[in-house]
Amino acid sequence: MTTSPYIDISVTDKVMTIRMNRPEKKNAINKDMYHTMRAALNDADGRDDVHVILLCGLEDSFTVGNDLADFNTRKDGELSPGVQFLLALHKAQKPIIAAVSGYAVGIGTTVLFHCDLAYASDTARFRMPFINLGICPEAGSTLLLPNMCGHTKAAELFMFGDFFDAAEAKACNIINAISDEGDVTSYAHEKAVLLAQKPLSALIETKRLMKATHHAATEDRILEEMEIFGRLLKSEDSQNARKAALK
Helix, strand or coil, rough: CCCCCEEEEEECEEEEEEEEEEEEHHCCEEEEHHHHHHHHHHHHHHHCCCCCCEEECCCCCEECCEHHHHHHCCCCCCHHHHHHHHHHHHCCCEEEEEECCEEEEEHHHHHHHHHHEEEECCCCECCCCEEEHHHCCCCHHHHHHHHHCCHCCCCCCCHHHHCHHHHHHHHCCCCCCEECCHHHHHHHHHHHHHHHHHHHHHHHHHHHHHHHHCCHHHHHHHHHHHHHHHHHHHHHHHHHHHHHCCC
């Protein structure tokens, strides 16, 4: 199994914490990080000592999104490590909580649409700059975000690709609450521990029932976005935009 030195995994109080820890790159996610997080999610579903999953990053950055250098090694006709991770996240049976501090860019924002609960610090800064990079949104977000905040607001966030703060994220139902009590990861972990004390089978079945209506449609949308994302990635507009972003 591929592992990454940039992902820290621990289990305490029936909570599996998956922490992205690549400070020199502000938690830009590379292939090995995706593989490690996907494996952890799959492992969590089969472990009796894990009832809740907590996904977090660093104080100054949840994640700035995909490592753009990895786009240059992407192969046609295969599920990218990022999509494999997203599918595992989508299919995870146990509750997932996210703790967001600092930058949450690209998949740093769209990953939250698959979490059952999300908390952010008042320093959190969200952004989905896909169109600015000449590509389309991913993670099934073109289906999920309009359902969360309405078509016109989703269009604004996608099409302009500007930064927005935690208050706006809360208004859009992307996060549950803003923590102004110091470390948001500690705050989210306390919530996770409380949740982990509840009957596990009831948690799992409630999550399944809530997602049942759009579960298949979300998976289909993730795969459809992947196909269009890969095609747009080859376009001259996208190549030029990514070169500019890497300077």
